[in-house]
Amino acid sequence: MTAPYSSDEREKVVSKLPPALRQELKVRAAQLSVDIKDAVTEGIQAWRSTAEPLATVDTSGGTPFSTYIPTAVNAGFKADCTSRGLSYTQGIAQAIRLWLDTHPYSTNLRQKRPTGARRIIMGNQKGGVGKSTTAAGAAEALAEMGYRVCVVDFDAQCHLTQQLGLEMIGIDEPSIAKHMLGEAKGELVDLLVPIEAEAFGGRLFVLPGCKDAFLLDAKLATTRHVRVKETALEKALEPIEQDFDYIIIDCPPSLGYTMDTAIYYARTRDGEEAGTSGILIPVQAEDSSADAFDMLYDQIQDLVNDLDIDIALLGFIVNLYDARRGYVATSSLQNWKEIGDPPVVAVIPQMKDQLEAVRLKQPLLAYAPTCEQASAMRTIARSIA
Incomplete structure (x- = not known):
């Protein structure tokens, strides 16, 4: 019409x-x-x-x-x-x-999928590009939209856990790493912590991080409890998958076995539509992010070729963008856009709102729901919804 x-x-x-x-x-x-x-x-x-x-x-x-x-x-x-x-x-x-x-919107979106929850990982070999903040922000936006979401802090630095004001899991307590290695007692679901904010309607949960993840690479290489290293994360998260629409993984800045398990987890499963799950790549508008992406891309292609699987690159998230930095920032942003596949799904400006939310240990979309950074997080969520 x-x-x-x-x-x-x-x-x-x-x-x-x-x-x-x-x-x-x-x-x-x-x-x-x-x-x-x-x-x-x-x-x-x-x-x-x-x-x-x-x-x-x-x-x-x-x-x-x-x-x-x-x-x-x-x-x-x-x-x-x-x-x-x-x-x-x-x-x-x-x-x-x-x-x-x-124009009402139903929040009753729970549909059990035969291929499990949609699985999104935030990955980049470079640290400090905003994997934790974008993982949390995208999860918050999806929960705000009515989806049940679990965001997993898979980085031994535990930035996501601390940014949301949660306690890190103790080094001797059950953790995602111990569940992957077959060393944990109890159920994984018992580790989940709800984020209590009205906007999320009881639909947002965090699996906090633990510093024992520093040892994960070495143990994955030697443990007898994991027959196929790449499947360890998938096996650990399988018991909670049907409870969620999305599971988002905040990955470490690593190219080791730990990252292999995350990349494998985001593969397109048999019977799953292409692009349903996959990898989002937070970057910054500067050259070192491009170098880090090249290394991540090589790691992904090695897994694709070795295991005969499909990994969807869902897009770049250009974080902390500030055009006032001049040619370095603007030309780098243009370079990211010119790649085309995957596309740039969001550009997040460098503003004080996210820093303040982190300082106050609050979710960004609860602390500053109308700021430009919150709008960018919703853009990311729409790109994968």
């Missing part, structure tokens, strides 16, 4: 929205894979065609909000606001409220 306006002729509009309404709009748009500008435009059109007066939205405490609306639609909308005796801010708020009310 052709829209009754030219989508190319848009103008920037600025208004104010209460933070809760703005967050709800961002979340719902992400859930439904709709651009915010299109959601607002649809809401305005529905508002204009509604004859009955709509409930007043409390806009007190509103913060600046801007988007782009087709010029013709905005002109008519302004006229209608005047004729109804409403401010433009109230009209926008009512239109957004109307769109939200007429």
